[in-house]
Amino acid sequence: MLNTSNFSCRMCGACCRIKDAIVRVSDKEIERIAKFLGIEENEFIKLHTEVSPDRKSLTLRSREDGACVYLTDENLCMINQVKPDKCASFPYEWTNPDSSVVCPGLAECVN
Ligand code: SF4
Ligand code: SF4
Numbered sequence: 001m002l003n004t005s006n007f008s009c010r011m012c013g014a015c016c017r018i019k020d021a022i023v024r025v026s027d028k029e030i031e032r033i034a035k036f037l038g039i040e041e042n043e044f045i046k047l048h049t050e051v052s053p054d055r056k057s058l059t060l061r062s063r064e065d066g067a068c069v070y071l072t073d074e075n076l077c078m079i080n081q082v083k084p085d086k087c088a089s090f091p092y093e094w095t096n097p098d099s100s101v102v103c104p105g106l107a108e109c110v111n
Contacts, residue, residue, distance in 0.1 A: 001111040002100060004092055010104050013075030015090060018102060019066030024057045025049060029084045036082040060084070 015021075025033070034044035048069055049058040061069045070078040077083055091099060091106050100106040 002091070002095060002106060002109050003111055004106070004109050007091060007109055008105050011075055012104060013067075013071055014102050014104070015099075016071040016075075016077065016087075017065070017067040019062075021062075021066070022052055023060040023068065023084050023086050024052060025060060025084050026057075029082075030058070032082045033079055033084075036079060 030041055030044060030049070033048075034041040037044060039047075045058060048061050050061050051057075052059045063069060068077075070083075072078055077087070086094075091103065091109075095106065100110050
């Protein structure tokens, strides 16, 4: 059982470096991220997204090592203020079965 009431993020960036992880972006998220970056939505889509494996949506692009394109060398999110809901809601609203293995903050929340 996970109890996230005392969760504390270690700012390690591990959750943004999971190979094959998918961060889908909705039209609304595309609009707000592009606006934040000061670029056209079409440019954002072309440069920073790709079609999801199930071809049902767009996802944020990853680098060759699996890290999200927005993760900095300091493990910070370049678009933190406007990041996708999936990123903002982890781990309070959702986790995966192996999340406590990947995330050192969550490892402390296992009962
Ligand atoms: S958008 Fe930000 S929080 Fe989400 S995976 Fe990329 S770097 Fe991490
Ligand atoms: S893996 Fe967990 S502790 Fe590390 S940055 Fe992500 S949420 Fe924070």
